[in-house]
Amino acid sequence: MWLFLLSEIILFGGLFLLYSSYRYKNPLDFHLAAWELNRVLGTINTLILITSSLTIALSILFVQKGDHKLSMILLSATIFLGLLFLGIKYVEWTAKIEHGLYPNSPRLLGRSKGEVLFFGLYYSMTGLHGLHVLVGIFVLSVMLVLMMRGKINGNHSVPLENTGLYWHLIDIIWIFLFPLFYLIT
Amino acid sequence: MESKKYQTYILVWLGLVILTGITVSMAGMNLGLLSILIVLSIAAIKSGLVLSYFMHLKYETGLLFKLMIPIVLAVLMIFIGLTFTDIAFR
Numbered sequence: 001m002w003l004f005l006l007s008e009i010i011l012f013g014g015l016f017l018l019y020s021s022y023r024y025k026n027p028l029d030f031h032l033a034a035w036e037l038n039r040v041l042g043t044i045n046t047l048i049l050i051t052s053s054l055t056i057a058l059s060i061l062f063v064q065k066g067d068h069k070l071s072m073i074l075l076s077a078t079i080f081l082g083l084l085f086l087g088i089k090y091v092e093w094t095a096k097i098e099h100g101l102y103p104n105s106p107r108l109l110g111r112s113k114g115e116v117l118f119f120g121l122y123y124s125m126t127g128l129h130g131l132h133v134l135v136g137i138f139v140l141s142v143m144l145v146l147m148m149r150g151k152i153n154g155n156h157s158v159p160l161e162n163t164g165l166y167w168h169l170i171d172i173i174w175i176f177l178f179p180l181f182y183l184i185t
Numbered sequence: 186m187e188s189k190k191y192q193t194y195i196l197v198w199l200g201l202v203i204l205t206g207i208t209v210s211m212a213g214m215n216l217g218l219l220s221i222l223i224v225l226s227i228a229a230i231k232s233g234l235v236l237s238y239f240m241h242l243k244y245e246t247g248l249l250f251k252l253m254i255p256i257v258l259a260v261l262m263i264f265i266g267l268t269f270t271d272i273a274f275r
Contacts (some may be wrong), residue, residue, distance in 0.1 A: 057239045061194070183208060
């Protein structure tokens with residue numbers, strides 16, 4: 001599991017590298033474009049992901065203690081928070097698209113090169129991250145079903161622990177994405 | 186020990202929330218290059234907290250396993266460093 005997580009770090013690392021080199025070349029355009037992102041929604045999403053990391057960590061702790069019911073409630077809470085994150089992301093993206101800011105849109109192409117790059121990176125990086133969240137929610141749901149059937153319990157909790165590791169990694173990637181796109185202006 | 190772990194998780198979560206608050210309020214100030222540095226350091230501290238407590242890296246034994254993440258991060262840093270020397274002195 002850790003090996004997979006390390007490959008994920010390199011995958012996102014490449015995109016971060018792309019971001020930082022383009023930012024270095026077009027500092028002013030990146031500055032202007034970052035102002036247009038919704039900082040409030042970004043902050044709420046950060047808090048949601050941090051809290052979901054807490055709930056999955058507690059869920060694993062309680063299943064190991066043998067408290068299945070509480071663990072299942074916490075796991076469901078994690079799934080709910082993940083869906084909430086995607087819901088807010090959806091609202092954010094639709095607002096941007098309604099303003100005509102999406103890759104290859106006529107309005108965006110009329111702007112400077114740096115801003116086109118910024119929004120291209122914004123969509124691809126948050127999109128790839130969103131895809132990871134979606135996969136994470138799916139795997140968490142599978143874990144919930146397994147738990148209901150008693151396949152995951154105090155003696156056998158490794159699948160849930162690995163899912164937790166994956167979910168925490170998604171959280172860490174967002175911890176870096178959030179300031180880079182929303183805060184550094 | 187076990188009940189303490191539950192308290193640690195809550196404390197770590199609280200720390201993460203506070204650090205998020207600091208970064209968000211930092212964004213309003215205009216400190217130029219310094220603000221990028223501070224914001225990224227806070228992000229690094231936050232991921233350090235998640236890695237060591239939520240992902241149990243703090244409680245793992247085995248030196249090779251513990252060193253894996255720093256090695257990967259170092260490789261990433263070398264990538265970024267080399268690319269930037271290329272861009273900056275082109």
